[in-house]
Amino acid sequence: MSRTYSQKCAVCGRLTSLFNYEAHSCSACGSFFRRSLTTPKYFEDCENNECCFQDFQRAIHADCKFCRFHKCVDVGMLNISRFTNLSKLVSGLTLLDSKREFVYLNLMVPTSFRSEDLLKQSSVKMLAKPKNIVFDCHDWGFMNQLTIIEYLKKLDFTKFLSSQDLKSFLKSVHFTHAILTSAWRSYSLKQEFMSFPDGLDIFPECVKDVSCISSNLLNKIRCLLINRFIELKISQEEYLLLSAIVFSNPGIIEKYSSRNTFPELSDTGRKLVGSYQNVYNASLFQYCSTAYQQNGHTRFHELLSVYHVVSKTYEDIKKYLILFQYYQPDAQPKQMHLEVLQMLNFLMDSTPQFCTVCGQSTSLFNYGAMCCSACSSFFRRSLSVKTPLQSCQNSELCFKQYNRAVYAECKLCRFHKCVQVGMLNTQKYTNLPKLMHELSYLDEERKKKTVNMTIPECFDLSSIFNYTSIKFAKKSPNLHLSSHDWGCMHQLTSMEFIKTFQFIKFLSMQDLKIFLKSTHFNHVLFSTAMASFSCKQGFMSFPDGTDVFPESIANVTCYNPHFLNRIRCKLMAIMIELNITTNEYLLLSAIIFCNSVSTDLSENGRTLINSYQKIYGSLLFQYCEQTNQKNGPLRFSELLSVCHAVAKTHEDIKKFFLLFQVYQPEAQPVQLHQDVIEYLSM
Numbered sequence: 001m002s003r004t005y006s007q008k009c010a011v012c013g014r015l016t017s018l019f020n021y022e023a024h025s026c027s028a029c030g031s032f033f034r035r036s037l038t039t040p041k042y043f044e045d046c047e048n049n050e051c052c053f054q055d056f057q058r059a060i061h062a063d064c065k066f067c068r069f070h071k072c073v074d075v076g077m078l079n080i081s082r083f084t085n086l087s088k089l090v091s092g093l094t095l096l097d098s099k100r101e102f103v104y105l106n107l108m109v110p111t112s113f114r115s116e117d118l119l120k121q122s123s124v125k126m127l128a129k130p131k132n133i134v135f136d137c138h139d140w141g142f143m144n145q146l147t148i149i150e151y152l153k154k155l156d157f158t159k160f161l162s163s164q165d166l167k168s169f170l171k172s173v174h175f176t177h178a179i180l181t182s183a184w185r186s187y188s189l190k191q192e193f194m195s196f197p198d199g200l201d202i203f204p205e206c207v208k209d210v211s212c213i214s215s216n217l218l219n220k221i222r223c224l225l226i227n228r229f230i231e232l233k234i235s236q237e238e239y240l241l242l243s244a245i246v247f248s249n250p251g252i253i254e255k256y257s258s259r260n261t262f263p264e265l266s267d268t269g270r271k272l273v274g275s276y277q278n279v280y281n282a283s284l285f286q287y288c289s290t291a292y293q294q295n296g297h298t299r300f301h302e303l304l305s306v307y308h309v310v311s312k313t314y315e316d317i318k319k320y321l322i323l324f325q326y327y328q329p330d331a332q333p334k335q336m337h338l339e340v341l342q343m344l345n346f347l348m349d350s351t352p353q354f355c356t357v358c359g360q361s362t363s364l365f366n367y368g369a370m371c372c373s374a375c376s377s378f379f380r381r382s383l384s385v386k387t388p389l390q391s392c393q394n395s396e397l398c399f400k401q402y403n404r405a406v407y408a409e410c411k412l413c414r415f416h417k418c419v420q421v422g423m424l425n426t427q428k429y430t431n432l433p434k435l436m437h438e439l440s441y442l443d444e445e446r447k448k449k450t451v452n453m454t455i456p457e458c459f460d461l462s463s464i465f466n467y468t469s470i471k472f473a474k475k476s477p478n479l480h481l482s483s484h485d486w487g488c489m490h491q492l493t494s495m496e497f498i499k500t501f502q503f504i505k506f507l508s509m510q511d512l513k514i515f516l517k518s519t520h521f522n523h524v525l526f527s528t529a530m531a532s533f534s535c536k537q538g539f540m541s542f543p544d545g546t547d548v549f550p551e552s553i554a555n556v557t558c559y560n561p562h563f564l565n566r567i568r569c570k571l572m573a574i575m576i577e578l579n580i581t582t583n584e585y586l587l588l589s590a591i592i593f594c595n596s597v598s599t600d601l602s603e604n605g606r607t608l609i610n611s612y613q614k615i616y617g618s619l620l621f622q623y624c625e626q627t628n629q630k631n632g633p634l635r636f637s638e639l640l641s642v643c644h645a646v647a648k649t650h651e652d653i654k655k656f657f658l659l660f661q662v663y664q665p666e667a668q669p670v671q672l673h674q675d676v677i678e679y680l681s682m
Contacts, residue, residue, distance in 0.1 A: 010075040011068065021077035033072045036065070036160070043069065045162045069160055070268040078275045086286055093240040100151040101185075104143055105197055108133065123150060137204050140196040148178045152247060157276045165269035173247040179313050180246060180306075183225040184239050192230070193222040203320075210327045213320065221316050228309045232302055241284040242303055246310060248277035301633035322370070356421040357414065367423035379418045382411070388467045388505040389415060396508065396604055415506055416604040424611045432619060432626075439586040446497040447531070450489055451543050454479065465513040467505065470496050483550050486542040487524075494523045498593055503612045511605035518600075519593040522646050525653075526592055529571045530585050538576070539568040549656075558663050559656075567652045574645045578638055587620040588639055595643055 009016045009026040020030035036043075043066040046052060052067035072078070107126040124146065135143070149170050152158060158166060182202070186194045194202050202222065207213055234242075265273065284303065289296035355362045355372040366376035382389070389412040392398060398413035418424070453472035463470050470492055481489070495516050498504070507515060528548070532540050540548050548568060553559055580588070594613035601609070620639065625632035 011071050011077075021072070023072075023075045023077045025072070025075070025077065029068070029072065032065075032068060033077055036069045036072075037156075039159075043160060045164075066160075066162065070272065073160075073268075073272055073275055078272075078279075086283055086290075089283055090237050090240060090287075093244060094236070096151055096154055097181075097240060097243075100147050100181075103150065104147040108143065109146065123153065135196070135198070135200075137196065137200055137202060140198075140200065141202070144178050144182060145174060148174045148181065152177070157248075157272055160272055161269050162266065165265050168265050169269070169273065175317075176310055176314055177243060177247045179225065179310055179317070180239075180243050183229060184234075184243075187226055187229040187234070192226055193219075194226060195222075207324070210323075212327055213323050217316060217320060221313055221320065224316075225306075225309050225313050228306055232306070234303070234306075237287060238284070238303055241280055241287060242306060244280040245277060245284060245304075246307055248273050248280055298631055298634045301637055302630075305633050357417050357423075367418075369418075369421045369423050371418070371421070371423065375414070375418065376423075378411075378414060379423055382415045382418075382506075383502070386505070391508050396602060412506070412508065413604075416608065419506075419604075419608050419611055424608075424615075432622060435619065436583055436586065439590070440582070442497060442500050443527075443586060443589075446493050446527070449496065450493045453489070453493075454481075454485075455488065455492070464492070464495060465509075465516060467499070467512070469499075481542070481544070481546070483542065483546055483548060486544075486546060487548075490524045490528060490542075491520055494527060495520045498523065501590070501612075503608055506608055507605055508602065511601050514600050515605065515609065521653075522595075522650055523589060523593045525571065525649055526585075526589055526642075526646050529575055530580070530589075532572060533575045533580070537572070539565075539572055541568075550660075553660070559659065563652065563656070567649060567656065570652075571642075571645045571649045574642055578642070580639070580642070583623060584620070584639055587616055587623060588642060590616040591620060591640075592643055592646055 007016065007024050008014070009029055010023050011025050011029040014026045014028070016024065016026040018025065018027060018030065020027075021033060025033070046064055046066045048064065048067070052064040103126065106129055108129040109124065110127050113124070152170055152174060153166075158169070161169060182194050182196075185197065196202060203218060207218065285296070285300050288300040288303070292299045354360065354370070355375055356370050357375040358372065360372045360374070362370065362372040366373075367379060371379075392410050392412045394410065394413070396413055396416070398410040449472060452475055454475040456471065456473035460471075472492075498516060498520060504512065504515075528542070529540050531543065542548065549564060553564075591613060594609050594616060621632070621636045624636040624639070628635045
């Protein structure tokens with residue numbers, strides 16, 4: 001006789017033996033979730049700060065549909081099985097997009113239109129556009145944004161957002177989607193630049209009279225995204241699915257909401273939008289696999305690269321608007337359009353602009369941010385100086401409020417404020433060959449020190465976590481190093497290599513210590529594997545052929561040989577499969593040690609290192625596109641998979657050391673090396 005085992009419903013806590021929507025859920029919650037997906041109505045906002053489902057209370061659940069649905073999403077009931085009918089999903093998006101385009105071309109807003117109605121759940125009422133009405137560029141731009149917002153409000157998941165989350169979502173993503181649709185419309189008309197439906201330029205005619213607005217900037221806005229479309233020959237289905245991925249990206253929402261006055265999405269809203277983005281991602285990948293078969297994976301990554309071009313065009317438009325408002329303050333749109341744009345936080349205020357670093361009044365735009373000449377000069381000098389910045393005496397809190405007297409004294413906080421406002425961009429690193437030459441030289445120096453140097457007997461442990469270089473002694477030709485000796489030297493030379501990078505001098509002493517401890521060993525693994533790969537070996541070993549494990553483990557049967565071979569060979573196998581080049585290794589090694597950042601770092605330290613990681617990531621992508629042409633995005637994603645293999649090997653080595661200390665406590669390295677290892681783990 002079969003026995004039925006009951007478990008608690010993951011949503012409400014009631015005992016059940018059912019498994020609905022890939023989660024243990026009772027029939028009541030399964031039915032509620034199914035009804036919620038099909039209802040066209042918006043949920044009422046939660047009156048309990050979205051905390052109704054913190055514990056299992058059926059009385060509350062029955063009343064708060066909003067929290068009950070989001071609990072269903074949290075436990076994984078929103079899976080992609082409902083969207084496996086790709087043609088149905090694409091036809092639904094096509095219908096919505098065609099309705100949006102019809103409204104854009106044939107309707108207009110009435111004079112009674114109120115800007116506050118735009119971000120409400122209900123639709124905005126419009127009138128038919130008379131034939132004698134001629135739109136200017138401000139009118140077309142206004143209607144484009146308005147129809148995009150109406151389009152977004154009709155998507156499946158917006159009805160599950162709270163009123164505040166809906167406002168944040170619409171404000172954050174509508175303009176990136178407007179850029180994408182404008183480019184697609186022009187591309188469909190076989191144009192090589194963005195324009196409005198009647199052929200009107202997207203910029204006002206008065207821009208031609210302003211010499212301070214670069215024509216290169218204007219042409220880049222007009223043509224960059226169109227050129228990418230032409231290069232990829234994007235189909236309508238790809239455009240529709242890609243646009244869905246773009247507007248359902250929580251990263252966009254967090255990025256642009258943090259720069260404006262409206263709040264970010266709540267946790268429930270972020271999870272919901274992210275879940276739907278997974279659906280659209282899976283659908284686009286399914287389409288690419290079906291349409292392009294073996295090349296589907298490559299096509300998928302090529303299409304995702306469009307998002308970077310959209311973001312770049314958005315940033316260029318922001319720069320243009322700042323310049324336009326400064327040099328053409330009288331050439332502003334109509335009052336109704338202006339109210340809408342200000343409500344959407346898209347236009348800058350007409351009040352004087354202030355430096356985002358120090359708060360001083362300025363009209364300058366330097367290094368990708370509004371900043372005065374003093375702060376931009378300071379930032380430029382800081383990047384070129386070779387000595388570390390002096391530590392902050394105020395717990396790195398000098399720039400929490402604008403205080404010019406403090407700024408002049410604390411250079412460290414002033415520099416980190418420049419980084420936080422986005423001044424650390426990739427302009428300084430566009431010379432890829434020069435950077436590759438520098439990295440190659442530094443890595444060669446590291447290899448020479450590893451092979452030809454050793455630790456002196458009077459070694460100063462405090463020099464490890466310092467800005468100064470570690471002093472080594474020349475190794476005697478007849479000196480034979482054990483695996484412990486090689487391992488210790490590899491750790492020290494890797495830290496010495498990491499300390500030569502530019503951003504190290506901007507870390508506080510405490511952050512430097514935490515960073516080196518948390519990142520150096522991953523670099524040791526990757527550099528050791530690369531050295532073995534260069535010697536055409538299939539396993540990791542030290543430069544003289546010494547095994548990475550001590551000889552004494554051969555006498556202990558407790559070690560699983562498969563486990564040891566996995567440490568020796570797993571990372572090597574991936575490198576052999578990908579046939580990694582020296583330049584790829586150098587850029588990837590920089591990404592790896594910037595990726596292993598400890599949560600113990602200060603906020604300034606994490607922001608700085610993440611900024612540099614993005615720089616190295618963009619340079620690796622640039623290198624892949626240059627050397628692999630059509631398969632550049634695929635090669636980039638393949639190389640990033642090495643990071644996971646390095647992290648996995650690191651975890652395996654940690655397990656080995658635990659076993660080694662238990663089974664062979666007497667087989668420890670010499671005292672000096674033991675002191676170094678203990679100091680590194682302090």
